[in-house]
Amino acid sequence: MYRIIEKKKLTPESVFLRVEAPRIARRRRAGQFVILRIDETGERFPLTIVDSDPEEGTITLVAQEVGTSTKKLGRLKEGDSILDVTGPLGHPTEAENWGRVACLAGGIGVAEVLPVVKEIRAAGNFTQAIIGARNQDLVILEDELREAANELYITTDDGSYGRHGLVTEVLHDLINDGAIPDRVYAIGPLPMMRAVADLTRPYDIPTIVSLNALMVDGTGMCGSCRVTVGGETKFTCVDGPDFDGHQVDFEELGKRQKIYIPQEKCSLERFELSASGANVKE
Amino acid sequence: MAEQRPEERIHNSNEVPYGFTPEQAQLEAERCLQCKNAPCMKGCPVEVDIPAFIQLIKEGDFSGAARKLKETNSLPAVCGRVCPQEDQCEEVCVLGIKGDPVAIGTLERFAADWEMEHPADSSSSLPAQEKAKVAVIGAGPAGLTAAADLARFGYRVTIFEALHQPGGVLSYGIPEFRLPKKIVNLEVKNVTNMGVDLQLNQVAGSTITIDELFQDGFRAIFIGTGAGLPRFMGIPGENLNGVYSANEYLTRVNLMKAYLFPEYDTPVIMGKKVCVIGGGNVAMDSARTALRLGAEEVTIVYRRTRKEAPARAEEIHHAGEEGVIFKFLTLPIRYLEDDAGWVIGMEALEMELGEPDESGRRRPLPIEGSEFMIDCDLVVVAIGNSPNPLLPRATPGLKLGWKGIIETDHETGRTSLPGIFAGGDIATGAATVIEAMGAGKRAARGIDNYLMSKSE
Numbered sequence: 149m150y151r152i153i154e155k156k157k158l159t160p161e162s163v164f165l166r167v168e169a170p171r172i173a174r175r176r177r178a179g180q181f182v183i184l185r186i187d188e189t190g191e192r193f194p195l196t197i198v199d200s201d202p203e204e205g206t207i208t209l210v211a212q213e214v215g216t217s218t219k220k221l222g223r224l225k226e227g228d229s230i231l232d233v234t235g236p237l238g239h240p241t242e243a244e245n246w247g248r249v250a251c252l253a254g255g256i257g258v259a260e261v262l263p264v265v266k267e268i269r270a271a272g273n274f275t276q277a278i279i280g281a282r283n284q285d286l287v288i289l290e291d292e293l294r295e296a297a298n299e300l301y302i303t304t305d306d307g308s309y310g311r312h313g314l315v316t317e318v319l320h321d322l323i324n325d326g327a328i329p330d331r332v333y334a335i336g337p338l339p340m341m342r343a344v345a346d347l348t349r350p351y352d353i354p355t356i357v358s359l360n361a362l363m364v365d366g367t368g369m370c371g372s373c374r375v376t377v378g379g380e381t382k383f384t385c386v387d388g389p390d391f392d393g394h395q396v397d398f399e400e401l402g403k404r405q406k407i408y409i410p411q412e413k414c415s416l417e418r419f420e421l422s423a424s425g426a427n428v429k430e
Numbered sequence: 431m432a433e434q435r436p437e438e439r440i441h442n443s444n445e446v447p448y449g450f451t452p453e454q455a456q457l458e459a460e461r462c463l464q465c466k467n468a469p470c471m472k473g474c475p476v477e478v479d480i481p482a483f484i485q486l487i488k489e490g491d492f493s494g495a496a497r498k499l500k501e502t503n504s505l506p507a508v509c510g511r512v513c514p515q516e517d518q519c520e521e522v523c524v525l526g527i528k529g530d531p532v533a534i535g536t537l538e539r540f541a542a543d544w545e546m547e548h549p550a551d552s553s554s555s556l557p558a559q560e561k562a563k564v565a566v567i568g569a570g571p572a573g574l575t576a577a578a579d580l581a582r583f584g585y586r587v588t589i590f591e592a593l594h595q596p597g598g599v600l601s602y603g604i605p606e607f608r609l610p611k612k613i614v615n616l617e618v619k620n621v622t623n624m625g626v627d628l629q630l631n632q633v634a635g636s637t638i639t640i641d642e643l644f645q646d647g648f649r650a651i652f653i654g655t656g657a658g659l660p661r662f663m664g665i666p667g668e669n670l671n672g673v674y675s676a677n678e679y680l681t682r683v684n685l686m687k688a689y690l691f692p693e694y695d696t697p698v699i700m701g702k703k704v705c706v707i708g709g710g711n712v713a714m715d716s717a718r719t720a721l722r723l724g725a726e727e728v729t730i731v732y733r734r735t736r737k738e739a740p741a742r743a744e745e746i747h748h749a750g751e752e753g754v755i756f757k758f759l760t761l762p763i764r765y766l767e768d769d770a771g772w773v774i775g776m777e778a779l780e781m782e783l784g785e786p787d788e789s790g791r792r793r794p795l796p797i798e799g800s801e802f803m804i805d806c807d808l809v810v811v812a813i814g815n816s817p818n819p820l821l822p823r824a825t826p827g828l829k830l831g832w833k834g835i836i837e838t839d840h841e842t843g844r845t846s847l848p849g850i851f852a853g854g855d856i857a858t859g860a861a862t863v864i865e866a867m868g869a870g871k872r873a874a875r876g877i878d879n880y881l882m883s884k885s886e
């Protein structure tokens with residue numbers, strides 16, 4: 149059992165958790181993730197390890213509450229336990245001294261990019277974090293990122309905070325101003341990662357994206373997480389989650405992410421009904 | 431043996447064969463000749479004393495029979511169900527020369543089940559566990575057997591298992607209607623009751639490395655991580671929505687209980703017209719699972735003929751009885767999709783058999799110009815699994831062989847690295863439960879010899 153030591157709401161739809169998992173805390177590196185199962189009837193689902201404290205034996209997770217599993221997680225309290233936490237999984241993010249690296253993140257990707265920015269900066273790079281949210285209320289971990297990155301740019305879709313627009317527009321301007329990054333890292337919703345890859349392709353800027361394929365085991369056993377990269381089938385959980393953004397078949401991945409939408413809806417309706425106290429019977 | 435009727439059983443996930451009643455078991459046990467040299471035993475990799483346990487059944491001492499089985503076999507209720515007995519003990523039973531061999535497997539299942547239903551006071555003396563610490567990686571048949579035998583020898587054993595559930599393929603692969611999960615859990619419990627410490631959610635090579643295990647005081651390590659990497663054919667459309675590997679399909683249904691969705695949170699796509707690619711046990715299990723999930727039509731697509739299919743005859747027979755359609759000599763070459771990226775059918779080629787290949791089976795050859803279409807809305811690819819590369823990749827110096835299997839000495843399970851042993855599917859490629867258990871047994875002995883020689 150993996151006990152929750154600290155929990156706080158970051159926004160109405162996202163939650164921050166510090167969870168006891170000493171072995172994972174000791175071994176985890178930036179870019180890796182865990183697979184969780186909240187309770188006996190729960191599914192296995194992945195979350196990025198945002199931070200860890202090896203001394204205390206805890207890992208930090210940040211989740212956007214979008215469906216049954218993440219909402220179940222959001223309802224747990226400090227002192228409660230998660231049934232299963234497995235990891236660290238996936239390859240750590242590569243970090244060498246390339247020079248200047250722009251790290252773009254959108255939505256919950258802002259939490260996931262935090263360890264990457266730290267790691268890449270520690271390797272000697274000048275890091276520019278460019279983060280986006282729908283509106284001001286949904287901007288998360290601003291202070292942490294301001295401290296982690298050399299420069300921080302914030303955009304909102306509605307202009308309520310930072311620059312009005314998309315993260316790609318900031319990157320576009322940086323490139324136009326002649327400040328072409330030596331490398332770009334992007335994490336967030338698929339359309340955003342795809343737009344970043346499309347933007348950097350003509351400039352030949354090496355661009356790494358962290359893919360969020362649907363997973364079950366997370367150990368290379370099922371193939372649920374397969375993606376096409378450079379014409380070859382790869383398993384996101386063991387070959388990734390970081391891949392060359394210019395080689396990823398985003399179209400296919402986008403379709404695969406939609407496989408279970410009707411079932412996810414049904415599951416969520418059922419969960420919210422039972423969470424609201426109603427008696428659910430088959 | 432009595433069975434659930436096909437038309438009934440495709441609507442539930444209960445076991446198909448009912449097993450012997452005590453009277454039937456004793457009657458069958460009477461047939462055994464109690465051969466002095468017991469040729470049947472040579473067919474059993476875990477060295478079950480077959481005449482002895484059958485004699486006890488004959489005498490009506492069923493729990494004595496179960497105890498006899500457990501002296502050498504830690505998972506008798508599992509073996510009694512899924513051993514390919516016809517290729518193992520029963521193949522060499524002398525009665526089989528002229529007529530039917532003794533139904534050893536069914537008798538084994540009977541005694542083990544009887545024991546589960548009538549648990550005796552198991553205050554049987556456990557060996558004191560005071561010898562060295564040994565780590566076992568993977569809680570499949572190979573790892574569980576190695577762990578149990580090492581505990582019997584007096585070692586302090588810890589099993590590290592990657593999933594949240596022990597059993598390996600017994601839990602995530604083989605369906606409920608062939609191997610009830612209750613049985614698997616009880617037999618795993620027997621192993622932990624021997625003092626074996628089972629740690630779940632531990633991915634060796636990641637959560638904990640081989641080096642760390644040695645640093646933590648483990649004196650030897652057994653690797654039984656199985657052949658968990660699903661193979662695909664590499665044809666166009668294989669990543670379409672509605673195309674599963676058998677591993678994913680069966681894992682969702684068995685391990686994650688998707689057949690109980692939405693009570694359980696994990697979904698699975700329930701096709702109406704399902705095609706399963708392959709001719710092994712895994713293909714039969716997938717096809718029969720699809721029927722139980724409500725498919726209207728399930729077709730096995732296999733490139734050779736029934737004669738070459740590696741599945742057990744019993745499995746093909748059961749699948750056929752339940753209404754699975756067989757399309758032999760057929761090779762898919764590409765999958766077709768609709769606008770949303772869902773599979774709607776496949777293009778396939780007709781095949782003919784040519785000269786025998788390395789495996790001795792006649793090689794299937796495509797017939798030119800024979801392309802045709804098959805409609806389907808779900809595909810399950812069951813063409814085999816390769817060794818799981820996660821741990822080997824994280825363990826430099828470990829010598830690997832053909833397709834990434836770990837090279838071992840057959841008799842002792844020794845690998846190229848001192849103190850590291852391996853066995854089961856990770857060392858042979860996908861094989862059988864009983865062969866994995868036999869390897870676990872031999873490796874336990876190998877580890878014992880290794881540690882004894884070191885302590886001298």
Ligand SMILES: Cc1cc2nc3c(=O)[nH]c(=O)nc-3n(C[C@H](O)[C@H](O)[C@H](O)COP(=O)(O)OP(=O)(O)OC[C@H]3O[C@@H](n4cnc5c(N)ncnc54)[C@H](O)[C@@H]3O)c2cc1C
Pocket residue numbers: 181193194195196197210211212213214215216217218219256259260359360361362363389405406409412413416
């Ligand atoms: C390696 C990896 C790391 C991840 N890290 C994080 C993280 O740190 N924080 C976080 O909040 N999420 C993360 N995710 C995504 C997270 O796993 C999913 O949001 C979660 O599984 C959804 O489960 P659910 O039952 O709550 O929602 P569901 O009911 O499964 O889905 C609800 C909605 O979200 C969409 N959705 C579900 N899964 C994904 C996905 N993988 N990608 C895009 N859309 C999806 C569905 O299509 C649906 O519209 C990560 C995914 C991967 C593969």
Ligand SMILES: Cc1cc2nc3c(=O)[nH]c(=O)nc-3n(C[C@H](O)[C@H](O)[C@H](O)COP(=O)(O)OP(=O)(O)OC[C@H]3O[C@@H](n4cnc5c(N)ncnc54)[C@H](O)[C@@H]3O)c2cc1C
Pocket residue numbers: 512513514567568569570571572573590591592593596597598599600603604605632633634635654655656657658680711712715818820821853854855856860861862863864866
């Ligand atoms: C659907 C299906 C049906 C089958 N039917 C039959 C049958 O009827 N009869 C028969 O004899 N055989 C059958 N087989 C084959 C048989 O199940 C296998 O040969 C047998 O399970 C192999 O045992 P194993 O212990 O080597 O590996 P597995 O059973 O694969 O167990 C390996 C275990 O190791 C774990 N693991 C992997 N990597 C790590 C890691 N890095 N760290 C920690 N743990 C790890 C896995 O999670 C798993 O639990 C079937 C196989 C399948 C897939």
Ligand code: SF4
Pocket residue numbers: 473474475476477478480503509510513515518519520534535538864
């Ligand atoms: S374990 Fe398998 S091979 Fe051995 S006696 Fe039992 S059925 Fe036969």
Ligand code: SF4
Pocket residue numbers: 461462463464465468469470471480481522523524525532534
């Ligand atoms: S070979 Fe057959 S008849 Fe002889 S002891 Fe074994 S099971 Fe009995």
Ligand code: FES
Pocket residue numbers: 362363364365366367368369370371372373374383384385386
């Ligand atoms: S999640 Fe199963 S192989 Fe990646």
